[in-house]
Amino acid sequence: MKSRYGGVILLCALAQLAPFAQALNITRHTFNDTPLAPSPLPRSHADSDGNQIIENFQRLGRTTTWKFISNITLQGDSYEPEGIVRLGADRYIVSSTEYESRTGYGRLTVFSGNGNRIADVTLSQPGDLEYHNGGIDYDGKYIWATIAQYRPNSSAKVMRVDPETLGSETVLRYNDHLGGIVHDVQTDRLYTLNWGSRNESIFDLRRRRFPFWWSFGQDRNVFSGFRTPNDIVRNPSYFVDYQDCKFLGHARVYNDKPVMLCSGVANRLGGLAIVGVEDMVALAEIPVTLTGASGVLLTQNPMDVSVEDGRLRFYFAPDSGSSVLYVVEAQP
Secondary structure, eight states, X not given: OOXXXXXXXXXXXXXXXXXXXXXXXXXXXXXXXXXXXXXXXXXXXXXXTHHHHHHHHTTOSTTOEEEEEEEEEOSSOXXXXXXXXXXXXXXXXXXXXXEOSSOEEEEEEEEEXXXXXEEEEESSOTTOSOOEEOOOEEOSSOEEEEEEOSSSSSOEXXXXXXTTTOOXXXXXXXXXXXXXXEEXXXXXXXXXXOGGGOEEEEEETTOOSSOHXXXXXXXXXXXXSBOOOSEEEEOOOOSOXXXXXXXXXEETTTTTEEEEEEEEEETTEEEEEEEETTTOOEEEEEEEOOBOTXXXXXXXXXXXXXXXXXXXXXXXXXXXXXXXXXEEEEEO
């Protein structure tokens, strides 16, 4: 006898064999054979230099000297940069929002190490209410991004992007604005920040929404419909509103507590903080008053970090329109 679910199971099995979603709206600014990302992909902070970043951060404070290493002009219009991921010394991926009269577009743009524009892709469609791109993070396999309505108490979707193809996939939707996001691969949990980073919503991606026969062949990290978070945590700090965060892993310094590095601004003050992802407690934080050429605080929106010759080196791109990537070294 033929099973009534046979067709569904077959389609699900075929879906499992299909490759990750390809970018259909990608614009190339260089030859098509120019790689979008290094091969092999670099390891994430959590899997490489996370503990070193945390330990070095403990030595920073009000007396830290900031040295500008280089100012890299990013080719073309960067719109309003929101987040940045550094994939080694020669690839940067910047999330941004292009505003129009009523809506806009959420974008990701790939730049070379000297600022040449390689490619960009839109993560929203014309007329979408959800178009505001937020901070982004890289987990060693995917870029994680949020696309939200540009207002608090609204709605958003979480997307993951293949850095080698810029193919994207919507993982979940949520009834609130989302901005910053990090992914803990070890626990398979997403930590997302709402408007002004006043609340953090936590999603456990291991939890299935559907019975086995329906989810057969489907990626267990992909959910349809609006999700209810596993937990919502209030941010107890009002030092700055976090904009862009990077997951650093489970920190030796803090007894294997999972932490992230966040940058942000509040009024005329900028800052950086090591934050516990489970409780949003700031474990270490420093003020940053440096500004870019336009007078905008460096910690407004995009930030990434690396360790070079034992020192922390930060990557900021706060300026809208004609943007500059400021590479700044912290010298305790």
